[in-house]
Amino acid sequence: MMKLKSKKFCRGSFKFGNGGGNNGNVKSGEKGVGNCNNISEIKWELRPGGMLVQRRETGSSVGEGMIIVRVSTVSQCHDISIGATSTFGELKMILSLATNLEPKEQRLLFKGKEREDDEYLHMVGVKDKDKVLLLQDPAIKEMKKLHRLASTTQHIPTTYHTISV
Numbered sequence: 001m002m003k004l005k006s007k008k009f010c011r012g013s014f015k016f017g018n019g020g021g022n023n024g025n026v027k028s029g030e031k032g033v034g035n036c037n038n039i040s041e042i043k044w045e046l047r048p049g050g051m052l053v054q055r056r057e058t059g060s061s062v063g064e065g066m067i068i069v070r071v072s073t074v075s076q077c078h079d080i081s082i083g084a085t086s087t088f089g090e091l092k093m094i095l096s097l098a099t100n101l102e103p104k105e106q107r108l109l110f111k112g113k114e115r116e117d118d119e120y121l122h123m124v125g126v127k128d129k130d131k132v133l134l135l136q137d138p139a140i141k142e143m144k145k146l147h148r149l150a151s152t153t154q155h156i157p158t159t160y161h162t163i164s165v
Contacts, residue, residue: 042054043055065083065084066082066083066084067081067082067083067084067126067127067128067129067130068080068081068129069081069082069091069121069126069129069130069131069132070129070130070131070132071095071108071131071132071134072131072134073099073133073134073135074135076099078095078098078099080094082094082121084121084122085120085122086121087118087119087120087121088108088115088116088118088119088121089103089117089118091108091121092108095134099134101134101136104137104140105137105140105141106134106135106136106137107134107135107136107137108132108133108134109132109133109134109135110124110125110130110132111124111125
């Protein structure tokens, strides 16, 4: 029967890398992964449920902080600063101030699909400096046009004037 040597791993972190003088190969007398110039360290944390997971980097993790979303209309472009975990409905509220379009009149497209008001930006994949297309709802645009046409036809100029005494 053959006996195999067990390898020891450190508990707190692991180091891995590529490149360096030995091309990632460990010499027979060395312990660990060797001397590499490009070594990065993986940090682990123990969650309350007992699960061991890789620790996230704090300033650059997805869904934190503010992002800038570039919103393009047919003739204009707006850079909107909004929270990364906001919804498309909240983005529409901010855009209503910039474009004078009510949120119900707006249609937002991201990656070629129209997005609903309750969809979250970070869940769909909107990142900093991404482009979102803003279109006016064609049905409401047509209704506005008909309403304007109807309001102009009601005020027909006449030669009769009422005089109140």
